[in-house]
Amino acid sequence: MNYKIETIGCQMNVCESDIISEFLQKKGWQDVKDINQADIIILNTCSVRAQAEQKAFSFLGRAEELKQEKTNVKIVVIGCMAQRISQKIKKRFTKIDLIMGTDKTPVEIAAKIEKLSVKNTDDIFTNSGNDKKKKLDGKKIVGYFSIMKGCDNFCSYCVVPFVRGREKSFDDKIIFDKCFNFIENGGKEIMLLGQNVNSYNYNGLNFSGLIKKLASIDGLERIRFMTNHPKDLSDELIETIAAEPKVCKHIHLPMQSACDKILEKMNRKYTYAHYLDLIKKLREKIKNISVTTDIIAGFPGESKKDFDDTIRAVKEIRFGGLYAFRYSPRPDTKAANFDDDISLDEKQERLSAILAEGNEISAQITSEMKGKIYKILTDRYENGFLEGRTTCGRKVLIKGDENNFGKILDVLIKEVKVNALFGEIV
Ligand code: 5AD
Numbered sequence: 182m183n184y185k186i187e188t189i190g191c192q193m194n195v196c197e198s199d200i201i202s203e204f205l206q207k208k209g210w211q212d213v214k215d216i217n218q219a220d221i222i223i224l225n226t227c228s229v230r231a232q233a234e235q236k237a238f239s240f241l242g243r244a245e246e247l248k249q250e251k252t253n254v255k256i257v258v259i260g261c262m263a264q265r266i267s268q269k270i271k272k273r274f275t276k277i278d279l280i281m282g283t284d285k286t287p288v289e290i291a292a293k294i295e296k297l298s299v300k301n302t303d304d305i306f307t308n309s310g311n312d313k314k315k316k317l318d319g320k321k322i323v324g325y326f327s328i329m330k331g332c333d334n335f336c337s338y339c340v341v342p343f344v345r346g347r348e349k350s351f352d353d354k355i356i357f358d359k360c361f362n363f364i365e366n367g368g369k370e371i372m373l374l375g376q377n378v379n380s381y382n383y384n385g386l387n388f389s390g391l392i393k394k395l396a397s398i399d400g401l402e403r404i405r406f407m408t409n410h411p412k413d414l415s416d417e418l419i420e421t422i423a424a425e426p427k428v429c430k431h432i433h434l435p436m437q438s439a440c441d442k443i444l445e446k447m448n449r450k451y452t453y454a455h456y457l458d459l460i461k462k463l464r465e466k467i468k469n470i471s472v473t474t475d476i477i478a479g480f481p482g483e484s485k486k487d488f489d490d491t492i493r494a495v496k497e498i499r500f501g502g503l504y505a506f507r508y509s510p511r512p513d514t515k516a517a518n519f520d521d522d523i524s525l526d527e528k529q530e531r532l533s534a535i536l537a538e539g540n541e542i543s544a545q546i547t548s549e550m551k552g553k554i555y556k557i558l559t560d561r562y563e564n565g566f567l568e569g570r571t572t573c574g575r576k577v578l579i580k581g582d583e584n585n586f587g588k589i590l591d592v593l594i595k596e597v598k599v600n601a602l603f604g605e606i607v
């Protein structure tokens with residue numbers, strides 16, 4: 182069986198698609214890039230912004246067109262839209278074979294998808310499944326692990342609490358075992374995922390405690406995590422990032438806005454002064470830490486002056502990277518009742534201004550890396566090039582051979598381009 186999995190949205194979705202993919206590959210299924218070659222088309226959806234939902238609708242349009250010609254093709258829809266508006270989707274796209282929301286685990290979903298297969302299973306098991314498994318296990322360097330689900334924060338613009346439900350931390354023993362197995366099978370880096378990992382708590386074990394526990398795994402080289410909430414980022418966690426060599430020196434800390442009036446309307450529960458204080462602490466305690474952020478442009482009631490506060494903050498803080506979005510009203514959220522009073526053109530203008538400023542600063546920071554040596558963990562190899570990341574999360578391409586795949590290398594940065602850094606092993 183050939184399957185194509187298309188993932189829209191956050192790291193959580195990427196992680197869940199990965200688990201489904203791995204499950205299917207262990208059954209001997211083949212992952213294909215081209216939708217035309219797929220027997221089963223899986224779409225993992227996102228509801229965070231209207232644009233993401235539009236993207237899913239147009240993908241489903243294409244999938245259904247294909248099914249018109251190849252009637253055996255199966256279409257599966259999963260993720261946040263499948264949770265939020267499954268009836269509406271099924272009404273509009275009548276050729277969908279399976280639709281399952283975020284209340285099901287990825288393994289439950291994968292098992293259901295497997296049952297859709299039309300070929301007999303004997304065929305699948307003899308279909309070089311074991312070779313594929315070995316190759317996959319041996320080659321995976323970075324693993325994604327959800328440590329919690331849902332969110333209780335109800336930021337006024339955000340649909341996540343409505344589609345992903347209440348926050349629930351997972352059992353640390355299960356997380357530990359999963360990470361341990363991954364490292365046993367050749368993994369080197371783990372990425373811990375949750376909507377707000379800073380509020381992880383399982384029977385009194387907090388996020389710092391979890392990190393310390395996982396860091397004890399022999400052979401594990403790097404730990405990353407996302408995403409964080411400024412209201413819950415503790416001094417203890419900052420100390421842990423500083424003290425634990427396996428924890429990467431990067432933090433994604435969504436600011437959303439630097440205007441206190443807007444932050445309050447967003448229900449973020451911190452002020453800009455608090456946010457700035459966190460940045461200062463992080464930079465004081467953790468040498469060369471990279472801070473990245475999310476910003477929303479054109480939230481209801483954001484005046485030109487409020488927006489200027491945010492631009493000023495972007496200049497003041499100098500983020501290593503920045504994701505910015507035009508505000509998009511989402512159903513069920515509190516902000517959906519606010520007057521969406523900023524025109525689309527104005528939102529776009531503000532978005533462009535933030536991105537221009539943010540990208541210029543990030544480019545300056547990157548250009549300063551030239552001529553310096555960094556530790557790179559290589560997690561991809563293709564056509565004579567190794568790809569890996571610095572502990573700060575910057576992607577670097579290195580000419581080299583397969584023997585250096587999955588290793589931490591000392592790399593001299595030789596060239597800095599817009600989207601990539603090029604280095605040489607020293
Ligand atoms: N409109 C625009 N951006 C949003 N985000 C979340 N909800 C919305 C929305 N309704 C952004 C926030 C969040 C990121 C994942 O997506 O910046 O941090």
Ligand code: SF4
Nearest residue numbers: 332334335336339341
């Ligand atoms: Fe959404 Fe806020 Fe929860 Fe993040 S913390 S998922 S922005 S409600």
